[in-house]
C-alpha cells in the first residue's frame with residue numbers, strides 16, 4: 001500500500017512527536033493543550049491507517065463530540081488524498097452506537113430493527129421523565145429542568161458508580177425511566193450507548209464483526225465523554241481487540257454537567273498497553289495569548305508557541321457603563337479588525353451563555369448591519385433531516401457567495417469555504433433512506449443530479465432567496481417527506497413541517513437556514529462551548545463580569561444556589577477554552593456591572609477570572 005504525496009508532505013510537516021503518534025501502531029493516548037495539533041494529528045493518523053495499514057475492505061471508526069467536528073474530520077481526511085469515503089465511519093458517539101452497532105447488529109442478536117418514531121426526541125424524553133417524576137412523587141420541580149441530572153444518574157447507574165451525590169427520589173425516577181423505555185420498546189440518546197455496550201459485551205460474533213470492520217477506533221475530545229463511553233471504548237479494546245487512538249485535553253473538560261470526566265482520559269493514558277504521549281507546542285496562538293490563557297487557568301503548563309510565531313496581542317478593555325457599552329465596543333473592535341483586512345469569519349465574538357449580554361450583542365450587531373452569524377441553540381428543529389437540510393442550504397449559499405464574488409477573491413473564498421460537497425450530501429441522504437428502511441435512490445448519478453437541481457441551479461439561488469420556496473422544492477425533489485415519516489428518529493417526523501412553518505412565519509432567507517454550518521463572510525457570534533475545537537484570528541470576549549462569568553447563581557430544583565467548587569472550576573476551564581481560540585488578537589472587555597433581564601443592576605465588578613489572570617501575569 002502506498003502513501004499519497006499529500007500525506008507524505010503532511011507527515012514531513014508534523015512535529016516529531018505528532019509524527020510518532022501517527023505512526024505508532026498500538027494504542028495511543030494523546031494528551032495535549034489547545035492548538036497543539038491534536039485534530040491535525042488525528043486526521044493524519046486516520047489517513048495513514050487507511051492508506052497503509054488496513055485493507056480496502058476495512059475501515060476506521062472515529063468518534064467525536066459534535067456532528068460538525070465529525071463532518072470536518074471526514075472532509076479533511078478525504079482532502080488528504082484518501083479515496084475512502086465508505087471506509088471512514090466518523091460520527092458522534094450516539095450515531096456510532098446507533099448506526100454501527102445497534103442498527104448493524106440488531107438482527108444478529110435477535111432484536112428487531114428500529115422502526116419509525118422509535119428513537120425518542122427531546123419532548124418525548126421530557127414527558128416520559130415527567131411521568132416517572134410524578135410516579136415517585138417529585139412535585140417541586142419540572143422534569144424538563146432535570147434531564148441533565150437524569151442523564152448523569154443513568155450514566156452512574158450504568159457504570160455502577162456511587163449514587164450518594166444524587167437525590168434518592170431522582171435515582172428512583174431514573175430507574176423507572178429505564179424500565180419504561182424497555183417496556184415501551186423505545187430508545188433515547190443515552191440508551192443508545194448503554195445498549196451498544198451491552199450488545200458488544202454479550203455477543204462474541206458482534207465483537208468479531210466490529211473488529212473485522214473497524215480494526216482501529218479513534219476518539220476525539222476524550223475528556224468530554226462520560227463513564228459509559230469510556231466503558232464502550234475499553235470494551236471494544238479489551239474484548240474486541242480494537243486498537244484505540246484517544247485524543248484530549250483535561251484542561252478543556254467542559255461538559256461535567258452531563259457526567260463527563262477528564263479522569264477517564266487520565267486512566268487510559270496510565271494503562272500499560274497505551275503509549276502516553278504529550279504535545280507541548282501551540283501552533284495556533286502567539287506566546288502572549290498562551291501565557292494569558294495559562295494565567296487564567298491558574299495551572300502553569302509551560303506550553304510554548306511555535307518558533308517564529310508573532311507574540312499576538314491581549315487587550316484588556318474597560319467600559320464604564322452596562323452591557324450596551326460592551327456590545328458597542330465589541331462591534332467597534334470587529335469593524336477595526338475588518339479594516340485590518342481580517343476576513344469576517346476569522347472574527348469571533350464569544351459569550352458564556354444566553355442572557356442580557358447576548359441580547360445586547362445581538363441588537364448592536366443588528367443595528368450596525370454587520371454581517372454576522374449567530375449560532376443559536378435550538379433555533380431550527382433538531383434531527384438528522386433538519387441538519388441535512390441546513391447542510392444543503394449551506395452548500396447553496398456558499399456556492400452563490402463564491403460565484404458572485406469578484407474574480408480576485410474567488411480562489412481565496414474557495415479555499416476558505418467549508419460547505420459540504422454534493423457527494424457528501426448524496427451520502428448523507430442515502431444513509432437517511434437506509435435508516436428509514438427505504439430503497440436506495442435509483443442511482444448515485446440520479447441523486448447527484450437531483451441535488452444539483454436543488455443546490456446549484458442556473459442561475460444560482462441568491463443567499464437572500466425565500467427559504468420556504470427553496471425548502472418546498474428540496475422536499476419534493478428529494479422525497480424528504482417519505483424519509484421523515486419512516487425514519488426511527490422522532491425528531492425527524494415533525495421537523496419538515498416545523499421547518500416550513502418557521503420559514504414562512506419568520507420570512508427566513510436561504511442564508512438563515514444555512515446558519516449552523518459555516519458561511520463565509522460573516523462574523524461569528526457563538527458560545528464559549530460551541531467555539532471549542534475552532535480557531536479565529538481575532539477573538540472578542542465582552543461581558544467579563546462577575547455574575548456572567550463566573551455565574552454566581554445556578555438554577556437547581558426550582559431555586560438558585562451558588563456554584564460548587566467543581567462547577568466554578570469547570571467555568572474557569574470554559575473561559576480558558578474561549579481564550580485559546582485566538583491566533584493573533586484577543587480582546588477582553590470588563591466593566592463595573594450590568595442590568596439583569598429583570599432590570600436589576602448587578603455591580604459585582606470585573607470577572608474574578610480576569611482579575612486573577614492579570615495578577616498572575618508577569619509585569620510588563
Ligand SMILES: Nc1ncnc2c1ncn2[C@@H]1O[C@H](COP(=O)(O)OP(=O)(O)OP(=O)(O)O)[C@@H](O)[C@H]1O
Nearest residue numbers: 013014015033034035036037038039040283284533
Ligand atoms: N506541525 C504543525 N505545523 C504547523 N502548524 C500546525 C502543526 N500542527 C498543527 N498546526 C496548526 O495549528 C492549529 C491548531 O491545530 P489543531 O486544531 O489540530 O489543534 P488542537 O490541538 O485540536 O486544538 P484545540 O484543542 O484547541 O481544538 C491549526 O491551524 C493547525 O493547522
